[in-house]
Amino acid sequence: MTKAIRIHAPGGPEALVYEDVEVPAPGPGEVLLKQNACGLNYIDVYQRSGLYPLPAYPAVIGMEGMGVVEAVGEGVDAFVAGDRVAYADVPPGAYAAARIMPWHRLVKLPDAIGDQQAAAMMLQGMTVEYLIRRTYAVQPGDTVLLHAAAGGVGLIACQWLNHLGATVIGTVGSEEKAALAKAHGCHHTINYREENFTARVRELTDGAGVPVVYDSIGKDTFEGSLDCLRPRGLMVTFGNASGPVEPFNPGILGQKGSLYLTRPSLMAYNAKREELEASAAALFEVVTSGKVKIAVNQTYPLSETAQAHRDLEARKTTGSTVLLP
Ligand code: NDP
Known part of the structure; x- marks a missing residue:
C-alpha cells in the first residue's frame, strides 16, 4: 500500500482524496518507483475536472514525478534498483508516494539536478523544448x-x-x-x-x-x-x-x-523513445549549464494537493509547483 491522491469521479478540488492505494509488483516492462517529489501541472486540473476524461475511476492523477527505482519487472534492462529517474506525461498516476511506470517513459537524472527541481521541470521543460524548437523553430x-x-x-x-x-x-x-x-x-x-x-x-x-x-x-x-x-x-x-x-x-x-x-501535445512530440531521450537531454543541458533556472516557487505536502489545485486555478502560483509525498 502507498499514500496517494485519487479522484473517484471528476469534480472540483474537493474531489482529490488522500488515501491508501495498492501498488502491485512490477510486471514485464515495468518499474516500481519510490517517489520523492511530484510535479503540479495545469493538465492535472483538466483531468480532475473531467475536461480531459480518464478511462476509469477511481484514478490516481498526476503526470510528472521523480524518484528512485525500487524494483524492475521482467525484461527491463535499462534501469536497476537505486537509479534516480524522472518522467512526464503518460500514464497518469504521479500523485503517490510509490507507483508503477513503464520503463520506456523514464529517463535517468543527472546528479546535478535536485529532486524538487526534477519534479518541477520535466513536463513544463520538455513542453517548452518541443514548442520552441520543433513546433516552430525559433530563430x-x-x-x-x-x-x-x-x-x-x-x-x-x-x-x-x-x-x-x-x-x-x-x-x-x-x-x-x-x-x-x-x-x-x-x-x-x-x-x-x-x-x-x-x-x-x-x-x-x-x-x-x-x-x-x-x-x-x-x-x-x-x-x-x-x-x-x-x-x-x-x-x-x-x-x-x-x-x-x-x-x-x-x-x-x-x-x-x-x-x-x-x-500540439507533449505526448505526440515525445511518443518515441528517441524523441523523449532527445527532449530530456536538451532540457538537462540548458538547466545544468545554468541557461534555464527552474523556479520552484511553491511546495505542498501531497496530502494538501487540493489546496495546490485551488491556488493554481486562482492564478496565485508563479513558476513551478512541487508536491511532496
Ligand atoms: P501555469 O503555471 O502557467 O498556470 C496557468 C496560468 O494561466 C495562471 O497562473 C494564469 O497566469 C494564467 N491564466 C490566464 N487565465 C486564466 C484563468 N481563467 N484561470 C486560470 N489561469 C489563467 O500552468 P502550467 O505551466 O502548468 O501550464 C501552462 C499551460 O500550458 C496550461 O494551459 C497547460 O494546460 C498547458 N500545457 C500544455 C501542454 C501541451 O503539450 N499541450 C503541456 C504542458 C502544459 P496569469 O495570472 O499571469 O494570467
Missing part, C-alpha cells in the same frame, strides 16, 4: 508572443527563448508577475487584465505582428492572439487555462492573413 531575432509568461511553462520559456536569441513579449496577470517574468528574461510584459494585448503587440512590433504566438490560455485569448500574428504566422494553441476554444470557421485564418494553426 535569433524573432519576436514571439508568450501568454502566462510568469507561470511554470512561462518562466522556463522566457529563459530558453532568450538563450535562442529571441525577443519575448509575455502576458501576465499582475504587476508582481510582470516583474518576475522580466527577471527571467521576458523583454516586454503586458498585463492582459488591464491592457488590450493585441494592440500592444502591434505597437511593439511597429504594426508587423509576430511570427508565432504560444497560447495556453485558450478561450479568453484565442481571437486576440490570431490578431497578433503577421501574415502566414503560426498560432500554437496548447492549453485551456481559461476554458477550451469555441468552435470557429477556419475561414477566419484566411481573413487574418493565411495563418497556420496547430494544437
Whole structure:
C-alpha cells in the first residue's frame, strides 16, 4: 500500500482524496518507483475536472514525478534498483508516494539536478523544448508572443527563448508577475487584465505582428492572439487555462492573413523513445549549464494537493509547483 491522491469521479478540488492505494509488483516492462517529489501541472486540473476524461475511476492523477527505482519487472534492462529517474506525461498516476511506470517513459537524472527541481521541470521543460524548437523553430531575432509568461511553462520559456536569441513579449496577470517574468528574461510584459494585448503587440512590433504566438490560455485569448500574428504566422494553441476554444470557421485564418494553426501535445512530440531521450537531454543541458533556472516557487505536502489545485486555478502560483509525498 502507498499514500496517494485519487479522484473517484471528476469534480472540483474537493474531489482529490488522500488515501491508501495498492501498488502491485512490477510486471514485464515495468518499474516500481519510490517517489520523492511530484510535479503540479495545469493538465492535472483538466483531468480532475473531467475536461480531459480518464478511462476509469477511481484514478490516481498526476503526470510528472521523480524518484528512485525500487524494483524492475521482467525484461527491463535499462534501469536497476537505486537509479534516480524522472518522467512526464503518460500514464497518469504521479500523485503517490510509490507507483508503477513503464520503463520506456523514464529517463535517468543527472546528479546535478535536485529532486524538487526534477519534479518541477520535466513536463513544463520538455513542453517548452518541443514548442520552441520543433513546433516552430525559433530563430535569433524573432519576436514571439508568450501568454502566462510568469507561470511554470512561462518562466522556463522566457529563459530558453532568450538563450535562442529571441525577443519575448509575455502576458501576465499582475504587476508582481510582470516583474518576475522580466527577471527571467521576458523583454516586454503586458498585463492582459488591464491592457488590450493585441494592440500592444502591434505597437511593439511597429504594426508587423509576430511570427508565432504560444497560447495556453485558450478561450479568453484565442481571437486576440490570431490578431497578433503577421501574415502566414503560426498560432500554437496548447492549453485551456481559461476554458477550451469555441468552435470557429477556419475561414477566419484566411481573413487574418493565411495563418497556420496547430494544437500540439507533449505526448505526440515525445511518443518515441528517441524523441523523449532527445527532449530530456536538451532540457538537462540548458538547466545544468545554468541557461534555464527552474523556479520552484511553491511546495505542498501531497496530502494538501487540493489546496495546490485551488491556488493554481486562482492564478496565485508563479513558476513551478512541487508536491511532496
Ligand atoms: P501555469 O503555471 O502557467 O498556470 C496557468 C496560468 O494561466 C495562471 O497562473 C494564469 O497566469 C494564467 N491564466 C490566464 N487565465 C486564466 C484563468 N481563467 N484561470 C486560470 N489561469 C489563467 O500552468 P502550467 O505551466 O502548468 O501550464 C501552462 C499551460 O500550458 C496550461 O494551459 C497547460 O494546460 C498547458 N500545457 C500544455 C501542454 C501541451 O503539450 N499541450 C503541456 C504542458 C502544459 P496569469 O495570472 O499571469 O494570467
